[in-house]
Amino acid sequence: MTHLSFTLFETSIGCCGVVWGDRGIVGVALPERSEAATRARVLRRFAGAEEAGPTPEVAQAVEAMVKLLEGEAVDLSDIVLDLDAVAPFNRQVYAIARAIPPGETLTYGEIAARLGEPNVARAVGQAMGLNPCPIIVPCHRVLGSGGKVGGFSANGGVETKMKMLTIERARTSGEPSLFDDLPLAVGPRR
Secondary structure (H helix, E strand, O other): OOOOEEEEEEEOOEEEEEEEEOOEEEEEEOOOOOHHHHHHHHHHHOOOOEEOOOOHHHHHHHHHHHHHOOOOOOOOOOOOEOOOOOOHHHHHHHHHHHOOOOOOOEEHHHHHHHOOOOOOHHHHHHHHHOOOOOOOOOHHHEEOHHHOOOOOOOOOHHHHHHHHHHHOOOOOOOOOOOOOOOOOOOOOOO
16 A cells, blocks of 8 residues: 555635545545544544645645635546545446536436446445545535435535535525526616
C-alpha cells in the first residue's frame, strides 16, 4: 500500500478532511462535531496516514470543494481519485454520480438504469453508503424514489445531505415549487 497523507480544511459546513496517496485522493471526510473529531475519523479510516501540507493537486481539489460548499457550481469531475481499493460495481456507481452536476440530482433507480441493471437500486444505495470520497463523488445528489431524501451516512445524516443540497440550490422532488410560475425577468415594483 502506498504512503497516505491527509490535511484538514474549513468549509461552510465545518472542518473536512482529505486523504491522498501517490495515485490520487483516496478519501474525503465530512465534518464531525469538531476538528479533533474529524481528524480522529480520518485516522480511524486511514490508519497510518500522516498529516501534511497538501500537494498542489490536492490544494486545487480542496479549493474546489470549498468553493462548491460556498454555493459555486464547481465541476469536481477532473479531480484524480485512487479508487483501486473500491469494488468494481461501486466504482461504476461513483463514475455515474460524479457526472451529476451541482444543483441536480438522480435517484438510486436512475443510476441503476444507467448501469443497465434497473433492479439494483438497493445495491446503488449501499455503494453510496460506502463512498470514500463524499463531495468529490457527490452521493448527496443521489435521492430515493420519488425525490425522497434517502439516507446519508455522514455525521449529521440527512440534515448534512439537505444542507449540501440547499447550498447547491438543488430541487429534491419533481413537484413544482411555489415560485415556479413567477416571471424571472420582472423586477420589483418601485
